[in-house]
Amino acid sequence: MTxxxxxxxxxANLGVKTIFGYPGGAIMPVYDAIHRGDIDHILCxxxxxxxxxxxxxxxxxxxxxxxLATSGPGATNLITGLxxxxxxxVPVVAITGQVASPLIGTDAFQxxxxxxxxxxxxxxxxxxxxxxxxxxTLEEAFILARSGRPxxxxxxxxxxxxxxxxxxxxxxxxxEPAESIADEPLEQAAALIRQAKQPILYxxxxxxxxxxxxxxxxxxxxxxTGIPSIVTLKxxxxxxxxxxxxxxxxxMHGTKAANLMVQESDLLIVAGARFDDRVTGKxxxxxxxxxxxxxxxxxxxxxxxxxxxxxxLGDLTDGLKRLGAKLAEQPGEDLSPWQQRALAExxxxxxxxxxxxxxxxxxxxxxxxxxxxxxxxxxxxxVGQHQMWVAQHMSFSLPYxxxxxxxxxxxxxxxxxxIGAQYSRPDATVVxxxxxxxxxxxxxxxxxxxxxxxxxxxxxxxNERLGMVRQWQQLFFDGRFSETILxxxxxxxxxxxxxxxxxRTITRDDELQQGISDLVNSxxxxxxxxxxxxxxxxxxxxxxxAANQQMMETAx
Amino acid sequence: MTTSAQSTASQAGQQHTISIEAQDRPATVxxxxxxxxxxxxxxxxxxxxxxxxxxxxALSVTVASDKSVVLLQNQLSKLVDVSSVEITxxxxxxxxxxx
Numbered sequence: 254m255t256x257x258x259x260x261x262x263x264x265a266n267l268g269v270k271t272i273f274g275y276p277g278g279a280i281m282p283v284y285d286a287i288h289r290g291d292i293d294h295i296l297c298x299x300x301x302x303x304x305x306x307x308x309x310x311x312x313x314x315x316x317x318x319x320x321l322a323t324s325g326p327g328a329t330n331l332i333t334g335l336x337x338x339x340x341x342x343v344p345v346v347a348i349t350g351q352v353a354s355p356l357i358g359t360d361a362f363q364x365x366x367x368x369x370x371x372x373x374x375x376x377x378x379x380x381x382x383x384x385x386x387x388x389x390t391l392e393e394a395f396i397l398a399r400s401g402r403p404x405x406x407x408x409x410x411x412x413x414x415x416x417x418x419x420x421x422x423x424x425x426x427x428x429e430p431a432e433s434i435a436d437e438p439l440e441q442a443a444a445l446i447r448q449a450k451q452p453i454l455y456x457x458x459x460x461x462x463x464x465x466x467x468x469x470x471x472x473x474x475x476x477x478t479g480i481p482s483i484v485t486l487k488x489x490x491x492x493x494x495x496x497x498x499x500x501x502x503x504x505m506h507g508t509k510a511a512n513l514m515v516q517e518s519d520l521l522i523v524a525g526a527r528f529d530d531r532v533t534g535k536x537x538x539x540x541x542x543x544x545x546x547x548x549x550x551x552x553x554x555x556x557x558x559x560x561x562x563x564x565x566l567g568d569l570t571d572g573l574k575r576l577g578a579k580l581a582e583q584p585g586e587d588l589s590p591w592q593q594r595a596l597a598e599x600x601x602x603x604x605x606x607x608x609x610x611x612x613x614x615x616x617x618x619x620x621x622x623x624x625x626x627x628x629x630x631x632x633x634x635x636v637g638q639h640q641m642w643v644a645q646h647m648s649f650s651l652p653y654x655x656x657x658x659x660x661x662x663x664x665x666x667x668x669x670x671x672i673g674a675q676y677s678r679p680d681a682t683v684v685x686x687x688x689x690x691x692x693x694x695x696x697x698x699x700x701x702x703x704x705x706x707x708x709x710x711x712x713x714x715x716n717e718r719l720g721m722v723r724q725w726q727q728l729f730f731d732g733r734f735s736e737t738i739l740x741x742x743x744x745x746x747x748x749x750x751x752x753x754x755x756x757r758t759i760t761r762d763d764e765l766q767q768g769i770s771d772l773v774n775s776x777x778x779x780x781x782x783x784x785x786x787x788x789x790x791x792x793x794x795x796x797x798x799a800a801n802q803q804m805m806e807t808a809x
Numbered sequence: 810m811t812t813s814a815q816s817t818a819s820q821a822g823q824q825h826t827i828s829i830e831a832q833d834r835p836a837t838v839x840x841x842x843x844x845x846x847x848x849x850x851x852x853x854x855x856x857x858x859x860x861x862x863x864x865x866x867a868l869s870v871t872v873a874s875d876k877s878v879v880l881l882q883n884q885l886s887k888l889v890d891v892s893s894v895e896i897t898x899x900x901x902x903x904x905x906x907x908x
Contacts, residue, residue, distance in 0.1 A: 368836050369839065372836060372840055372843050373843060376889070378836070379835075380836075552886075552887070553883045557880065557883075
């Protein structure tokens with residue numbers, strides 16, 4: 254067989270059924286092998302779409318997503334998707350064709366130094382230098398992508414290696430198991446938890462990535478200890494929203510209850526979170542009196558931004574179980590005053606949906622959508638105001654159901670991520686919640702929905718603005734709305750219809766129920782275009798450079 | 810191969826010398842230098858020795874920063890090709906992290 258056949262066969266042997274990509278000159282042998290091979294290739298309409306579809310695929314099933322592109326512009330278009338995967342620790346394997354080995358370094362047609370480009374946006378990357386190492390390199394790419402802290406891995410394959418004659422063999426690429434957390438730091442953590450009167454469980458995306466068992470164990474730990482919990486954007490869905498002592502999302506657009514209580518905590522039990530600036534506000538004012546117990550799989554995160562009194566490196570599921578056992582044996586302080594406080598803060602700062610007027614209130618729209626979607630639905634958002642409204646007002650039963658570009662904040666993420674998720678969760682209802690700015694960033698992927706007849710639903714919240722930037726211009730730039738007014742948007746429903754996608758526009762509150770029902774119950778893909786007020790802002794907001802308790806709630 | 814570059818720019822923060830052992834793969838040195846720069850450390854001196862027989866590469870780098878050198882040690886040791894990162898400067902107790 255050829256190197257190209259070996260690529261396709263190795264992917265198949267590793268259990269890959271679907272890959273996302275776009276052909277071109279330097280990857281043509283692999284596309285030829287795909288034509289005769291056993292893998293479903295999904296043609297996206299831009300390599301960025303393919304990379305983000307691989308991210309969506311991976312996040313919705315918590316396993317590796319694969320994307321494929323040619324050299325030069327194909328590879329450069331992948332970069333944003335890889336950076337997205339890097340910042341959100343998503344296991345993705347990207348395969349790129351490269352010009353033939355003798356041509357590398359000659360400025361050949363469609364030659365860029367992809368290995369060099371990849372360095373800052375991948376967990377690791379390979380340039381395959383000899384045909385004999387092709388299979389082992391692919392296997393190592395999968396092992397690296399899914400082991401430890403997951404991330405994107407790129408394999409750049411020169412064209413001469415794709416056409417070389419090779420022999421393949423059985424392939425395997427299981428994740429390396431996480432090491433067990435040592436007993437001594439667990440004992441220290443237990444001691445700190447026993448002393449704490451106002452502890453907070455601070456839950457990030459790492460828990461979901463540690464697997465469904467880690468999610469279950471974390472819920473059990475929360476239940477056993479009764480410690481009030483907060484989640485990051487990527488931690489949403491990890492703790493049940495129905496939990497009494499769950500305070501919701503923390504940070505810049507977090508709930509008042511979460512932001513107020515985390516500031517008063519005396520102990521943070523951090524699980525798979527990393528003190529991101531969108532969580533902490535001004536770092537040295539974040540939870541100023543709290544000690545820190547930090548679970549992570551990446552040793553670089555322990556004490557990177559906030560000193561950890563105890564670092565717990567390794568297998569989260571097992572670590573939580575053992576920590577829970579220690580606390581069951583010898584429980585700590587009575588937390589009931591702190592728990593009562595949690596209930597009171599939640600009650601006092603409930604979301605309100607009774608906005609007066611005829612226009613559609615986006616938080617209410619999303620709350621209603623959340624109530625009408627089946628529990629195992631996947632929502633892939635874009636980036637901006639609608640993304641924060643999704644995080645605030647929709648409820649998710651698992652972290653794999655909420656796909657949001659957290660670290661990179663990639664506008665244009667949602668539509669391709671939804672396409673990828675529809676492939677890894679074919680039976681789930683998949684909804685892309687987007688804004689009029691983000692939607693246009695990867696609108697070409699409507700072509701992918703059309704090509705494969707995908708039932709992806711699209712909820713487009715349209716304020717004719719780049720709303721989040723507009724909000725900041727209003728609040729922090731004296732109302733100078735530089736390049737954020739999009740009153741010349743296309744007719745979105747007409748645009749969708751050009752791709753064979755049904756849809757409608759709603760503008761009034763009394764159209765909400767029917768509009769959501771049309772979206773959720775459509776057989777195929779559907780676009781619900783919702784016009785909202787341009788002036789609507791996301792509240793509360795921790796302004797830049799402020800402490801988390803200093804939340805703004807109006808523009809006054 | 811041995812290269813050495815002495816910086817003439819003004820010193821910022823404390824200097825530390827770090828010994829790094831790694832697999833000699835395409836871009837290994839670039840990866841190390843990228844992490845040093847991006848994480849906020851200035852390169853003052855560097856020596857590289859690579860041996861073709863065992864595909865290993867050894868680097869000695871002197872860096873300056875106001876940040877703790879342990880943070881850099883952690884980030885370097887996370888790189889896939891890196892097998893060990895040792896802080897060898899006199900100011901700090903030698904501390905070895907195996908990757």
